[in-house]
Amino acid sequence: MKKLPEVDFLIFDLGNVIIDIDIPLTVNLLKQNLQDTEHGLAEDFFKSQIHADFETGRIADLEFRDSVRKAFSKKWEDQLIDEMWNSLLVRIPQERIDMLRKLKSTYKICMLSNTNSIHFKKVEEILLRDCGVHSFSSIFDRLFLSYEMGYKKPDPAIYHEVIKQLNSEPHRCLFFDDLEDNLKAAEKAGLRTYHVDHPNAWMGYFKNNV
Incomplete structure (x- = not known):
């Protein structure tokens, strides 16, 4: 897979990016x-x-x-x-997990999600049910979960903490989220961003750009 210039880390939201929610x-x-x-x-x-x-x-x-x-x-x-x-947690399409695995051969991939302990436990049950995978930690290099970090998007602190823990320059991180407020805050922190405005948006991005 061709690497995007100057991008080392791909950071993905969870809801409506990895898992469909309603x-x-x-x-x-x-x-x-x-x-x-x-x-x-x-x-x-x-x-x-x-x-x-x-x-x-x-x-x-x-x-x-x-x-x-x-x-x-x-x-x-x-x-x-x-x-x-x-009940709002619906399904995880297998093709998203397949694409994440392909991307992992070229980038460090991370999750940055506003979530909570009850939801995240259920999401991993859905991951096993839909994709046969026991844990997101086997797919992502790092999991940044709001309930563990003490901050939630779009608080600027959560983006600065992610950059600090990755020991990266912000422009070397590309962040995918479905909410514009979260993307605007990430941009202010120096991250590159991509708006996931429909279910297959981010997968289409990589198919068209790499």
Whole structure:
């Protein structure tokens, strides 16, 4: 595979880049377990402080579930909370994993994701189910996960920390993400970026450019 000039590290988001996600699936499952008058709580949940705290590791699994029960005033079992929370995680197409493996022969490849411990455990179960691979650590050279780092995109600190840990110059990193706010923040930190604006965008990029 022909190498892109001056690029040593490829950094990939997880949701809608590696795994297909559908946030309305979680919102709709929440609504099914709520009264009609409570539906606004479901729609606002992804903007909540609980969600932000969970994705930055300020709270762990048990506290997250308790916070969900308190926020919705429900006595939901842990299993139901996890089922609703994980329902947005859909599938990992095999061709994406195949392309990552090809790229790994030429570049160092990394994941940079806003995620949490419950989601990431489920994502790796889906990786095994869909692709027969037990762990992302066998595919990526480095995993940068928000709940382990204490920061989430688009906080500038998370990009600076990634660059520091890679011991790289930022312009030698090419970052793929589906959200423009995350890309703009990465560009301000000096990274090269590519907007994943449809499911096969980043794979098409490499097919057309290398």
